[in-house]
Amino acid sequence: MEKILNIGIIGAGRIGKLHAQNIVAYHRNVKIAAISDLFYKNLSEWANGLGIENLTGDYKDILNDPMIDAILICSPTDTHAQISIEAAKAGKHIFCEKPIDMDPDRIKEVLNCVKEAGVVFQVGFNRRFDKNFRGAYESVREGKIGKVHVVKITSRDPEPPTPEYIQVSGGLFMDMTIHDFDMARYLSGSEVIQVYATGDTLVDKSIADLGDIDTAAVVLKFENGAIGIIDNSRKAVYGYDQRIEVFGSEGCITVSNEINSLAVLSDKNGVLSEKPKYFFLERYKESFINEIGEFIDCILHNKKPPVNGVDGLISVLIAQAAKKSLQSGKAETVYL
Amino acid sequence: MEKILNIGIIGAGRIGKLHAQNIVAYHRNVKIAAISDLFYKNLSEWANGLGIENLTGDYKDILNDPMIDAILICSPTDTHAQISIEAAKAGKHIFCEKPIDMDPDRIKEVLNCVKEAGVVFQVGFNRRFDKNFRGAYESVREGKIGKVHVVKITSRDPEPPTPEYIQVSGGLFMDMTIHDFDMARYLSGSEVIQVYATGDTLVDKSIADLGDIDTAAVVLKFENGAIGIIDNSRKAVYGYDQRIEVFGSEGCITVSNEINSLAVLSDKNGVLSEKPKYFFLERYKESFINEIGEFIDCILHNKKPPVNGVDGLISVLIAQAAKKSLQSGKAETVYL
């Protein structure tokens, strides 16, 4: 008889709910033992439908439950570090949504606790688990394009977040580009040593009042000499634009946008295909399933997590350097 | 509290198992109450993993179980009609894999029983539930291409079935093209009145010894004047080739092959994309989930099934006419 892993989910907003649903639908040998959320009273019907019985308003109930093996931290960013530290001390394996924290020193504190506790700690860079990007990654690792020279990432949201969200997001680089920083490291197989960033508010001037930008270009230099180029926008009217390109001495790999249906209409106006999938919940649906699958697999089979705490730390360091560069107008060094 | 639908599965070969797994993973409000299979003793471990408790060697146990609301008939083709009739008499809703039978008279018998019993009867033409083809279908229905003039279907398997299978398959038209006949009716929105078919054994001459062909071209004439063109092969080395095209007075809709990863490699040899998905289990994965979802929905909400017994009958009549045409060298009338 195989072991059943008991999982607690801390925070049941959009992403916490998504993980819960995915676990019920796709992952065997796992049980959602409890969910904590400040507004847990509104969750009963939803939880019931999934067969989840224990709801609580206090995440400490989850950490104190000796039956629970692992937790998913899906609460607001400013609680990630504290909960991670407590969870590590309680001996729980941890899956933590990105970013771990916006302060690198605080992240290092978390990583130390995790190390001492010897628990699995995985960070939610879900895009690494997308089949297309993983396909590209594997081709690069197999040498199909020789040495990597340039990594290019286009990442555009279909619409800007709310002003409320922008205020606490840590800014475009910390909130949005952070995924691209991680993807650039993943694809290049090398560490970022320098960042140049520029940007503006071209989508919505009011975002400037919140001290943020909505359009950005970032150039990275990697330890192995490769160059990274990222461009971001908070608003692409045609949907979520998520493309990558890895160019090297022997070839180039590109990944274009996923679409829902391959039906193409030719008529007097031209040849019309579907828009890209609308946003991350659609586009990265499978990657969210896969990342939790690998997290479970790490725990059950004593493996190292595919995206660890150091990955979570480095992406924040790059985001900080990008922010600094945006102000200085110079390429800034990333100190790992 | 919502009703839980109890389902019994008769026949747990490849397709029966697939439906069982899909139900467990994707469909709420449904319970697999029992599975019958001649070799049920070998199924314990698999069934256990899915939380299915009742296994039996006799499908009548399922039909006699008053708790069971609906059944999926996934047993060999020559048992479909008999089980359907018995199930209808037992008041069970029925999902029956295609074909219902190879003899149209026997199918009519089934349909009469079903009608008398007033149960839902859905036939397993899963491709209608593919999101791409459904997208095409909906665009046609919305008038985006005006009046339909031509429907084209390319359907090629990655490799021929075993000689054992070919012997009992009813021949290429009954086994393979039958899906295309149904798709042609679905897309054109009109009935087939005439069929011309030709074919040969170009893949494997030994298939001729079994009285069958492996490569075919079929031309259909529809009641509304439209023309249908189907081409089949039992072996496409590049994988499962499943394309459609609907051409009309105001435009044309095409659906190309699905691929697993959008990663494309450019190197000194050219620009290389992935092959189409390997075979029907990969390509039509979602359609199998969707067809059962709609079957359940029909029962729970008292709707008409999206593919009914008459659809099952007509596709067999067309297959018969195609077979006749192959021998006569003439276009043959389809008598509905």
Added chain:
Amino acid sequence: MEKILNIGIIGAGRIGKLHAQNIVAYHRNVKIAAISDLFYKNLSEWANGLGIENLTGDYKDILNDPMIDAILICSPTDTHAQISIEAAKAGKHIFCEKPIDMDPDRIKEVLNCVKEAGVVFQVGFNRRFDKNFRGAYESVREGKIGKVHVVKITSRDPEPPTPEYIQVSGGLFMDMTIHDFDMARYLSGSEVIQVYATGDTLVDKSIADLGDIDTAAVVLKFENGAIGIIDNSRKAVYGYDQRIEVFGSEGCITVSNEINSLAVLSDKNGVLSEKPKYFFLERYKESFINEIGEFIDCILHNKKPPVNGVDGLISVLIAQAAKKSLQSGKAETVYL
């Protein structure tokens, strides 16, 4: 000093003018020595611009001119055979637009005269000279798809010809499908032995009054066992639809439509590419240049023409069999 080839053009309608312009623009070592046309008086300005001095109303002036080495027959179809015979007797090399004649016996007469005269005789199946189709042809010949099993050709015009033209065109198969019959032979590398054809007037019912159809499906059987499938329409609102596919034991080659600009627009409505090139003058522009280039090359370097009189004859025989099949509802034999 290299020889200058003197060419006479008989008939300066759309296609005759096109050849004249192409020769002036693209072909060295060639001079258009004279052009004959019933309405030659209207051609002065156009001819002047191209530096062509001799215009005549009588094609015999061209045949009688001892300086002229070769002629292009671009006059109406019903004059092709007579002029070909006279030209052969006059020792001129001949490029003749398709079809040579609608009567196979008359074509055989022409071929006999040509043979006796020992002149080069090339027929205007320009599509063989399209770089895409030639690329496909060469891949097939190099064995990249193994043995040919199926050849598929889609050929749709952007709009029907005038009623006047339809009346003298010889019908859809003789006028339009004839190109596809030749292409099917070219790509399959085998002779057509049997034809089944069906069709209707779905575009414009008034075409039926002229005894013709506007939509057709044709199935060919080749000597080597391969199957050919052609579909035609007189009206595709999205432009000239010209696609081919050659499927074989080791792979499949497809050619999609050429477009003018690769600029693609993604906006809130979807992802929009250009329509295919409008019609044959745009789509096959280069092929018209190339076919005359190869004709000239044959004469100057004593080579065999890439499309000869027998090719011209066979395509007419297939068209006749198709017409017969349309009436009989049976597959008809092609007697070569």
Added chain:
Amino acid sequence: MEKILNIGIIGAGRIGKLHAQNIVAYHRNVKIAAISDLFYKNLSEWANGLGIENLTGDYKDILNDPMIDAILICSPTDTHAQISIEAAKAGKHIFCEKPIDMDPDRIKEVLNCVKEAGVVFQVGFNRRFDKNFRGAYESVREGKIGKVHVVKITSRDPEPPTPEYIQVSGGLFMDMTIHDFDMARYLSGSEVIQVYATGDTLVDKSIADLGDIDTAAVVLKFENGAIGIIDNSRKAVYGYDQRIEVFGSEGCITVSNEINSLAVLSDKNGVLSEKPKYFFLERYKESFINEIGEFIDCILHNKKPPVNGVDGLISVLIAQAAKKSLQSGKAETVYL
């Protein structure tokens, strides 16, 4: 009777010859009256074939010829300014290959002379005349993507030039990226105010010894707020990679690579398309024809040239700022 324009070509290397051939083949109302080249004695046979009679070793012969209306300056870069000035003084219309000079002050001198002389002065930024990029440009101007936010250009050569060429090329930004700077201005419709550039020698370390780089990323800021992103490589093994993207508030336009043949092979290895056209002579063939066509049209019809001297100056100023940024690691201002 229409006027014939007499053109002199100064410098008959690869690009001078190309223009000569294009004029003979494609442009009416134009005569190549003379060609000057230091090695004119080797050109006789080639010139003869094109019907060009006057060859000289001294470009002043061309400037002194009163019959000559216009000249094409296709000689080495370091002679462009001097010849331009002399030609302007001689009242000749001038088409000058890029760059006019590497020294902006010297260019300004040229532009003053041109202005005084009142002659047409067009610079050889041929890519503006590519039908794909022009299609994109026109869609942008028509407002199809709203306000421009980001312009992206990928420009990769199939192989590095010789060390000899690199030494006199002015460096990657002046020789190669200069086309992209012009294209970025063309597509954005705005002036570049700031440049950040980085790069390395990833293709061939020996290029570093010549003081140059072979791989670069450049970020531009435009007056209208838009951001430009350019990436260059001297070696793409899959051929000449020339793509653009213009992203705006209402959509995005992309142009992918042109290929020679649309024949696509599906076999057991995947789905293989052709590589991009090999290099600029193939890829931009039509653009070279078109730019001279528009130059001729400007002279004959008294129009303003589509790419003028100021365009030639600004691209050099941007290239200089890029070079400065490469060294400083900061974004550098472009002073127009």
